[in-house]
Amino acid sequence: MTDTATAARRPGEQALSALGLGAPALDPADASTHTFPDGGRWRTEIPSCEGPEALAVILKESSRLDVPIHRISQGSGVWMLTDAEITEMVEASAERDIELCLFTGPRGTWDIGGSVRSDSRGGGLRARGHDAVAGCIEDAVRATELGVKCLLVADEGVLWTLHRARVAGIIPADTTLKVSALIGPVNPAAYAVYEKLGADSLNVPSDLTLDHLTEIRRVSAAPMDMYIEAPDDLGGYIRMYEVAELIRRGAPLYLKFGLSKAPGIYPWGTHLRDVTLDTARERVRRGRLALDLLARHGADGDMAALGTRLPGTLNRFPAESATD
Numbered sequence: 001m002t003d004t005a006t007a008a009r010r011p012g013e014q015a016l017s018a019l020g021l022g023a024p025a026l027d028p029a030d031a032s033t034h035t036f037p038d039g040g041r042w043r044t045e046i047p048s049c050e051g052p053e054a055l056a057v058i059l060k061e062s063s064r065l066d067v068p069i070h071r072i073s074q075g076s077g078v079w080m081l082t083d084a085e086i087t088e089m090v091e092a093s094a095e096r097d098i099e100l101c102l103f104t105g106p107r108g109t110w111d112i113g114g115s116v117r118s119d120s121r122g123g124g125l126r127a128r129g130h131d132a133v134a135g136c137i138e139d140a141v142r143a144t145e146l147g148v149k150c151l152l153v154a155d156e157g158v159l160w161t162l163h164r165a166r167v168a169g170i171i172p173a174d175t176t177l178k179v180s181a182l183i184g185p186v187n188p189a190a191y192a193v194y195e196k197l198g199a200d201s202l203n204v205p206s207d208l209t210l211d212h213l214t215e216i217r218r219v220s221a222a223p224m225d226m227y228i229e230a231p232d233d234l235g236g237y238i239r240m241y242e243v244a245e246l247i248r249r250g251a252p253l254y255l256k257f258g259l260s261k262a263p264g265i266y267p268w269g270t271h272l273r274d275v276t277l278d279t280a281r282e283r284v285r286r287g288r289l290a291l292d293l294l295a296r297h298g299a300d301g302d303m304a305a306l307g308t309r310l311p312g313t314l315n316r317f318p319a320e321s322a323t324d
Contacts, residue, residue, distance in 0.1 A: 008244045008299035030214045032251040034221040037312040040304025041251035043070035045225060046283050047258055050076050050268035052088040054280040059096060061284040067291065068306055069098050071254065073152060073178070076268040077105030078139035083146060090147040097307035101150035101178055102143050104136040104158060110267070125154040125182045133158055137165065144171045149309065154180040156197060160317075163198025167319040176200040176309060181227065181234055186212070188219040192315070195222040200311040201254060206230040206237040213249040223311050225254040228290050236260040240290050244299035252304070252311075257287040 016022055035041050046062075049055050049072045062069050072093060078086070086102070093100040107125040111132065127133045136158045140151050149172070153159045159179065165171045181203035185191040194202050203225035204216070216224070226246060230237045238260060239246065247253055262279045265272050294300040 008248070009297045010244075011241050011293075011297065026248075030210070031248050032214070032217040034217060034252055035302075036223065036252040036304040036308060037310060038305050038308055039302075040308070041302040042247045042253045042255055043223075043304045043308070044068055044287060045071040045073060045254045045256045046280075046287065047073045047227075047256055048075050048231075048265065048276075048283065049089075049280060050074055050265060050272075050276050051081065052085050052092065053273070054276050055089050055092055057277050057280045058284055059092065061281050062287075065284060065288040067284050067287045068303065069096070069287075070304065070306065070308065071099040071101055071150065073101040073103075073150075075103055075152075076266045077103045077107075078143045078148075079105050079135070080267050080269075083142075086143060086146045086148065094147070099150050099176070099309040100148055101152050101176075102139075102148050103152040103154075103180070104139040104143075104162075106132045106135045107154055125180065127155040127158055133161065137161060140165070140171055140175075144175055149174065150176045150178055152178045152180055154183050156183075156194070159194070159199060160197045163316070164319045166198075174310065176311065178225065179203055181205065181225070181230075185216075188216045191216045191222070192219045195220050195314055196317045198316060200314065201225050203227075203256070205234070206239060207235055210242070210245060210249050213246065217250065220315075221252070221312070222314050223252045223254060224250050225256055226250065227256045227258040229258045229260055229286055231258050231262065231264070232260055233264060234258075240293055243290050243294055244297050247299065247302075251302075255287075255290060257283045257290065259283050259286060 046058050046069055049058055089100055109125050111128045127136055140162055162177055166173050166175050177198050177200050179194055179199045179202040184204045185194055201223040206227045228239055259279050263275050265276050
């Protein structure tokens, strides 16, 4: 691990120090000691890419603004795309050596059950009943047969079942499983359990403190995903000025460039075409803003190589224990 993030200039540091308002020195013990397999400490992700047309916009804009992309993810679900649309997205992302991640569905918030619409929001996005789990597995098999290499999940049982499926060869062994922000763990014990259930990267809520990230990194090296700017339904947090410190504390970290003050687009369809393409374009621009901040603060080193996608060796529960 290099010391780029540790040595980075903090925002406003020189001016504030000259005025006697300098911040306390960073504690080296807070820094994550973990990296991606190639030694990189961060990767990038553009979320909410809901179809081939949105993907084309993202790829064009990323070339225009020189925004490197490691992963592109979708939120509406495999079942909201035709085979032809999935194939087009697989081929377009493969041409740029970008990992494509599609959401498995159904999910609780679209189910007929009323608990998710109660004040307690009981059940959340989790898969309600056997049939919902079966739908998620059906999506996973279909997507991987069409060449998708990363699956997004929002249920612990679905995660464990998909991990068992790749161990058993039902889906490819190199399929990566990503935990959705909608069920993201908020403490180190939960984070470690998700890793053991098969998670290859875990989206934590964007309101976790820097100390929370350090606590997690003391028990797990599993890659972390975090919205640097979160959608409004996830809080609308904007943490661009913290990017260098988020990397220092949370590496290996996916920087997710979401968008606040934007309409929800799940489940996507052509009736939402204009807003989907506009927000896709703006997410790439937000990425450029965050990368510019990293560069200005001298913290833009240690990016993982483009085209890398695997998480490295992680801790798992024995898959055969599920049949005991």
